[in-house]
Amino acid sequence: MNAHQSLAIGQRIETLDAISPAATEPDAMVRFEGISKTYPAYRGKPGVNALQDIDFTIPRGSITGVIGRSGAGKSSLVRLINGLEKPTTGRVIVDNRDISALAGRELRLAQRSIGMIFQHFNLLSSRTAADNIALPLEIAGWAKSDIKARVAELLALVGIADKHDRYPSELSGGQKQRVGIARALATRPSVLLSDEATSALDPQTTRAILDLLANINRELGVTIVLITHEMSVVRQLAREVVVLDAGHVVESGQVADIFTHPKHPITQSFLAEVIGDSLPVSLASRIMPAPAAGGQAVIRVQVRGAGAGDTLVARLARELGLDVALLAARIDEIGGQHVGSLTLGIPLGMSSSEDAVTRTLAWLSQYQFPAERLGYVA
Numbered sequence: 458m459n460a461h462q463s464l465a466i467g468q469r470i471e472t473l474d475a476i477s478p479a480a481t482e483p484d485a486m487v488r489f490e491g492i493s494k495t496y497p498a499y500r501g502k503p504g505v506n507a508l509q510d511i512d513f514t515i516p517r518g519s520i521t522g523v524i525g526r527s528g529a530g531k532s533s534l535v536r537l538i539n540g541l542e543k544p545t546t547g548r549v550i551v552d553n554r555d556i557s558a559l560a561g562r563e564l565r566l567a568q569r570s571i572g573m574i575f576q577h578f579n580l581l582s583s584r585t586a587a588d589n590i591a592l593p594l595e596i597a598g599w600a601k602s603d604i605k606a607r608v609a610e611l612l613a614l615v616g617i618a619d620k621h622d623r624y625p626s627e628l629s630g631g632q633k634q635r636v637g638i639a640r641a642l643a644t645r646p647s648v649l650l651s652d653e654a655t656s657a658l659d660p661q662t663t664r665a666i667l668d669l670l671a672n673i674n675r676e677l678g679v680t681i682v683l684i685t686h687e688m689s690v691v692r693q694l695a696r697e698v699v700v701l702d703a704g705h706v707v708e709s710g711q712v713a714d715i716f717t718h719p720k721h722p723i724t725q726s727f728l729a730e731v732i733g734d735s736l737p738v739s740l741a742s743r744i745m746p747a748p749a750a751g752g753q754a755v756i757r758v759q760v761r762g763a764g765a766g767d768t769l770v771a772r773l774a775r776e777l778g779l780d781v782a783l784l785a786a787r788i789d790e791i792g793g794q795h796v797g798s799l800t801l802g803i804p805l806g807m808s809s810s811e812d813a814v815t816r817t818l819a820w821l822s823q824y825q826f827p828a829e830r831l832g833y834v835a
């Protein structure tokens with residue numbers, strides 16, 4: 458443990474002494490207990506049930522992805538973590554305190570240990586990078602000299618020490634988000650909430666910012682909650698994932714488990730975005746509904762698990778004595794697991810016999826590879 462971390466812990470204890478502890482669970486950084494959130498009807502607009510029956514835990518020190526379509530309730534969920542919103546029912550326990558029960562000064566103190574970064578950075582345009590980062594420290598009443606030293610440290614941490622005196626308008630999107638991250642970390646929070654923080658950035662900049670967040674998690678031990686509608690972000694950074702749909706948690710667990718065995722259609726659709734469900738056009742345009750003599754049946758096999766697809770074609774060909782053709786393959790790696798599909802051509806012979814197809818499907822089923830027949834090619 459370095460000086461930075463021990464200071465962070467010391468500071469947390471000092472600010473939170475007065476607050477009554479909630480039921481403790483040492484491995485949980487955030488715990489949602491029976492949460493629902495209803496926004497009341499307003500100016501003729503009907504009320505909205507944004508979240509219902511939410512019960513899950515975000516492990517201490519983890520990077521946890523929260524993924525869902527627009528309107529699923531992701532931002533509502535993060536606003537409950539930092540106490541910007543109160544739940545309609547239930548409690549939100551953050552670092553062993555019931556944040557949903559806090560108000561006023563107690564809430565503001567607790568919020569110092571919860572940093573947040575945003576899609577549009579939310580920097581003050583009239584302040585330099587350094588002065589944006591200094592803001593939470595000024596509010597917390599730090600001495601000028603301490604602020605100066607801390608800001609320099611933070612600028613270096615996020616890799617923009619040379620941008621000290623630049624205004625937001627003089628910074629790129631990636632640099633602005635680095636300022637946002639430095640500002641969020643200024644008061645040494647134990648949790649960092651990221652609400653679509655890379656959605657406004659290009660893929661290369663996204664990658665760099667995600668790498669920075671991974672470093673922060675590793676070096677400072679900050680728990681990161683990553684809100685996103687992009688599966689690729691979860692895949693790059695998170696080990697745990699919660700899938701939200703229409704205000705409900707539809708799946709949660711380890712990224713590798715959830716995305717190798719997706720159960721809910723929403724999870725499956727997110728997965729399809731990364732691994733692609735489509736066949737190469739040249740192949741798709743040749744697929745016919747009926748067999749042709751001397752042609753092949755086209756079978757798509759789903760591949761899930763470490764190294765699962767590596768030897769499949771060779772084993773199938775050997776064990777069944779078939780000339781199996783590999784027509785297309787799309788395999789990705791998610792959380793160390795292979796996820797994707799192989800599209801195989803199974804020879805029909807001159808009599809268009811389905812015998813080889815039947816044997817192939819039986820063999821795949823025996824080894825628990827989900828498979829479907831797409832049609833035939835000549």
Ligand SMILES: Nc1ncnc2c1ncn2[C@@H]1O[C@H](COP(=O)(O)OP(=O)(O)OP(=O)(O)O)[C@@H](O)[C@H]1O
Pocket residue numbers: 496497505506507525526527528529530531532533534686
């Ligand atoms: N302050 C609010 N007042 C009323 N309704 C709200 C408020 N904030 C969110 N909602 C509604 O709650 C539901 C969930 O919204 P939320 O912003 O949490 O979704 P989201 O998953 O973050 O969506 P997006 O990906 O578009 O940001 C939506 O139906 C939204 O219209």
Ligand SMILES: [Mg+2]
Pocket residue numbers: 531532533
């Ligand atoms: Mg949102």
